[in-house]
Amino acid sequence: MTATMPKHGDCRPLLAGEDDLTVVFQPIVDLASATVAGYEAQARFPGTAAPDVWYAAAAEAGLGAELEALALRKALAALPDLPPHTFLTVTVRPHLLGSVPVAAAFAEPATLRGVVVALTEHLPTPDLDALRTQTAALRSRGALIAVRDAGSGLAGLQQLAEVRPQLVTLDRALVAGAGTDPVKAALVELVGTFTSRIDAWLLADGIETAAELAVSARLGVPLAQGWLLGRPTPSFAELAPEVAALVRSHVARAHLADGVTSLLRPVRRRESDEDDAVPAPCVLLDPAGVPVELVLADPRTGAPYRAPVSLTVHPSADVPETLQRALTRPPVHRFDPVVCTDRSGAVLGLLRVEDLASAAASR
Structure with missing residues (x-):
């Protein structure tokens, strides 16, 4: 660092030149499609000090807005190279949003389409009216x-209420450990419910382990970012094939967990109508192995009775949807068990309407 006085808009007391600040781009992944939805621009500085150290030094030197503006200009200059159907996220501290250098940096591009302006601050924003205007x-x-x-605290909640964002990033502290901490998982679900109410996207940041990816998929978080999914690079990198495969596998498992698989009850199979040795409950199969009839036991007398197979579902079927389909059957069969089959039609088990109702009520 030098001791020279800064000219308007430069950061020479901190950086030898503007080229000392470089920008890298980390992919943001759409979990449902296992594709890159966007990129976050991140500033990098000489030496080993973290960017937060440089921003703190700039603020102490009275150059916080200048350094922020330099990072913004470098990030926004990459907009022409942004891949189609993706967005570019740039981060700004809210109290600097109305400063002259930051406003000038945002004014340089002809349009800000495809740009996501992320507000980050752990302290309450002093002028919320100004923030809304900006x-x-x-x-x-x-x-x-x-x-x-x-x-992460009151400041984030204030910003959520005032700016009505289109994208909300989860605090890393919530993402880490949400798979084993029911309180953290509940908070993630709470923020997810809020974002859906205001028609915003939820992003889980800092995904570093397969367990964190799994819980994000299970909780229905649509976007994710972190070293597990892709490290920051100088250009807009595509998602590695092995990462895309990992995402797809965890999303598929999450869908199965949300399905009816956990509610399955075992059931015997009868391949012949004359095979009375197989007790109820059982499923009668036709010559092609298709389930056609249920043999059930009357809960009051234990006597067997028969009912047609009136509903079959795949194990990935949604619980509330399956319950609704079951309850819209004709009244005489409304509470008969639902038969669960795999894609080949093989019987996997039975679903009791009572179990479906209990599971739906707990979700």
Whole structure:
């Protein structure tokens, strides 16, 4: 660092030159499609000090807005190279959003379409009215607004209420351990419910382990970012094939967990109508192995009775949807068990309507 006085808009007391600040891009993954949905621009500085150290030094030197603006200009300069159907996230501290250098950096591109402006701050924003005006101006030029570190404290909640973001990033502290901590998982679900109510996307940041990816998929988080999915690179990198396969496998497992598999009860099979040695409950199969009739036991007398197979579902079927289909059957068969089969039609087990109702009520 030098001791020279800065000219308007430069950071020479901190950086030898503007080229000392570089920008890298980390992919943000759409879990449902296992594709890159966007990229976050991240500033890098000389030496081993973390970016937060540089931003803190800039703020102490009275150059916080200048350094933020330099990072923004470098990130926004990459917009022409942004892959189709993806977005670019840039991070800004809310108290600097209305500063002259930051406003000038946002004014340079002809449009802000495809840009997500992420607000990050752990302290309450001093002027919420100004923040609303500033974010509205960015929206008018095509930008989307995001709030980072949701769930980290009062400041994030204030921003959520005031700016009505289109994207909300979960605090890393919530993502880590959500798979084994029911309180964290409940908070993730709570933020997810809020984002869906305001028609926003939820992003899980800092995904570093397969367990964190699995819980994000299980909790229905649509977007994820972290070293497990892709490290920051100088260009807009595609998702590695092995990462895409990993995402697809965890999303598929999450769908199965949300399905009826856990509610299956074993059932015997009868391949002949004359085979009375197989007691109820059992499923009667036709010559092609298709389930056609149920042999059930009357709960009051234990006497066997027969009912046609009136509903079959795949193990990945949604619990509430299966319950609704079961209850819309003709009244005489409304509470008969549902037969679960695999894709080949083989019987896997029975689903009791009582179990479906209990599971649906707990979700």
